[in-house]
Each structure stands twice: as structure tokens, then as C-alpha cells.
Amino acid sequence: MQEFDCSLDYGSIDFRERPDLYRIGRGEQGVLKVEPYKSEILPHWKFATPETARASSEHILSMFARYLDDDDFVGADVARKFLQMGFTRARRYANYPAGKKYVGPVPADKKGQSGAHGRRRLARQHDPAKAESARIFKAAWDRAAQDPRYLALRKQHRERYESRI
Template sequence: MGKAFDYNLDFNNTDFRARPGLYRMGKGEQGVLLVQPYKGELLPHWRFRTPEIARASAEKLYQCFLEYRDAGDFVGMDMARKFLQMGYTRSRRYANHASGQKYAGSVPADKKGRSGAHGRPQLPRDPDPVKAESARIFYEVWQRAAADPVYMAAVAAHKARLRES
């Protein structure tokens, strides 16, 4: 099995806590809304509407990260890190575009689920300083998680296992 995130897995019926060997980190936030049971555990805590809500959300997600770390659960740590990263990226999206829409028009049917412009023009920026502050909060906590020495060692071990397989 390769190192890339495998979108062909049966995510509705796969428990990645019970089968962590199936997990692939992928790039950035790949799989953040697919990998169970972590999605179900983390998604209810993911909010960014205001800086106060973002701060509470980021700290709760970081607390989950620490709990997964203390339990030796690499997949949980990585998923919590992805939710923190997604808090940052979504807050930035709304900080730059109040509607949350970066591009004009709808995504072509054959490009659904893939990021990118797909030939659509980018909408002008409509800055929102409140969402920018939410993004800053998530960014700081995301970086704290990503720099955690236990997490970094677990990432290295995970990648080494994949190279051996």
C-alpha cells in the first residue's frame, strides 16, 4: 500500500483506531472529514465563527491531541492536528472572502471534491479582521501541536513503517 492518502478505502466501515495500519497522512488536511472514529470525536469541537469560539475550539482540539498523544494514538494525534490546521485554513478563507467562496461559479461536476480554481476566476478579497483573528488563534495552536516532540517522533516512525511496507 502506498504513502498517499487512499480515498478508495471503505471509510464508513473502517475503524482507524482498531486498524491504524490503514492510515495514511496524505498532505495537509486530507481525510480530515473521513477518518473514523476521530472525525466523530473531533468535528463537534471544531468552530471558528468568532475569536472567542475559535480559542475555545482550538484549545479543546489541542486537549484531544494531548489525550491521543498520552494514549500513544498516532492517528488521533494527526487527526487533531488536521482539525487545527483546518480551523486555520477555513478561518483564513472567510477572513479573505466573507462569503467563504474563493472562486466565481460552481465547481465542474467532474472536479467535485478536488481543490482548485478549475478555470473559474478568483473573487476579489473582502477582508474580515474577526476571522483573521480566529485564523491566528488556530495557527498558533496548530503549530504547537505540529512541533510537539512526541508527535514529530510518531510522524517519523509512521513514515518509516510505510517505507518498509
Template sequence: MPFDYTLDFRTVDFRQHPELYRVGKGEQGVLLVQPYKGEILPHWRFRTPEVAQESSETIYKLFEAYLEANDFVGADMARKFLQMGFTRSRRYANHKGGKKYDGPVPADKKGQSGAHGRDELPRAPEDPEKAEAARIFKQKWDQAKQHPAYLAQRLEFETRYGK
């Protein structure tokens, strides 16, 4: 099932109501789903390779703790933060200041990814620090999405609550 953006994310506690969670695609909901956003976001940083290493290791430990607690939603959110660490680092590696598209985001498209009719800005020379930060996050993200307990809990979750 697709990610459900119609929920009132200010009031839903997904630890208490995992049945409301949908994996969706990619990073959908990563900055919405509580209490996990509040638990993981303070650790999410990618300014330098050293910061990215510490951040990715901390988030991966949270990922493992969620798996240990049989909390698939938390584990999936940690996986999404690792993925977002990779994608944002790559964006900053390719585009100075992290701005990929030209012009403002249309008001009705705020919070959604994509060009939405805007031109992509030319790539700057690659920032080696951000590229290394991206590599660090990619390694942890790959580790998370292939983790046997994660795969088993995801299958169980999707069987129980729908895809």
C-alpha cells in the same frame, strides 16, 4: 505514501486499523477518518475569536490525550483539525461567505481542494474577527506540528507503516 481515498471510510475503524491510515498532505482525510472525525468535529468552530480559542484549546487537549495514549492517528487527525481551523478561518477572513472560487465544483472533483479551472473570486476587505480566529488556530497548529512527542510518534508510524 499518499492518502488512500479508495478505502471504505464508512466501515473502517482507524483506531483498530492504524496500518490503513496515511498522513497524506495537509488536511487530507480530515472529514473521513473515523472514529476521530466523530470525536473531534463536534468541537471544531471558528465563528468568533472567543469560539476559536475555546475550540482550538479543546482540540489541542484531545491532541495531547491521543499522544499520551500513543495514538498517532488520533493526534494527526487533531493536528489536521487545527490546520483546517486556520485555513477555513483565513478563507472567511479573505472571502465574504467563505467562497473562494467562482462557479460550481465539477461533479468529479467534489471533496477535492483546488480551483479545478474556476476563477478565484476577488478578496473582500479582511474580516478582522475571522483573521483573529485564524491566528488563534495557527498558534495551536504550529504548537501541535512541532510537539516533540508528535514528531517522535510520526517518525515511528512512518517507519512502521510506510510514508
């Protein structure tokens, strides 16, 4: 598996025209960079309440299916990543109302890195509505990630583009 290439000029690349430049990467990597998909999907991505999470995840799943119908693996993969991100963000807010796990700012030399970096961790709380939103997105993410058409296109994409590098 090739790592997501962070060195590309994402503002100037249309990945619908250049799927050869897309790397799946890990987890949610690139979900907010890959155009035109980010701009197509982001307006529909919401998780504040279970009702909005349900509507959002269903809409994104329908977009995922349309991308698959068009044999557009990159679009389908970005839609899958938005579903995954819906789960992870809703889960974060279910545990930490402000979405922050640690007290204090990230030290300047640690920006862009994950982890506490010496900061104290906040106490976990529980927001049942956000937890339900997370469950809704997790179910949608699982459906997308296990879709046989998606799995076939992912395999094809890796063989065609990611094995050459």
C-alpha cells in the same frame, strides 16, 4: 511519504483498531473521513469568532495531548489536521465572507478538483474577526506540529506502516 489512500471504505474502518491502514498524506487529507476520530473531534471544531476559535483550538489541543498520552498517533494526527483546517477555513472566510473564491458553479467535469477552472475570482475582503480566528488556530496548529512526542510517533508510524508499501 505515502499518499492518503482514498480507495479505502472509510465508513467501515475503525482506525483506532487499524492504525496500520492510516496514511498521513498531505495537509488535511482524510480529516473528515478517519473514524472514530472525526466524530470525536468535529463537534468541538469552531472558528466563527475569536472566542469560539480559542475555546475550540484549546479543546482540540487537549484532545491531541490525550491521544499522545495514549500513544495514539492516528488520533493525534487527525487532531493536528483539525487545527490546520481551522486555520485554513478561518483564513478563507477572512478573505471571502461566503467562503467562496470564485464566481459560478464548478463545471461538472471538474468536481472535486481545486482551482478556478475558467471562473472569475471574487475580490478579496477582510474580516478581522475571522483573521484573528485564523491566527489562533495557526498558533495551536504550530504547537501540535512541533510537539516532540508527536514528531516521534509520526516517525515511528512512518517506519512501521508507511515504509512497507
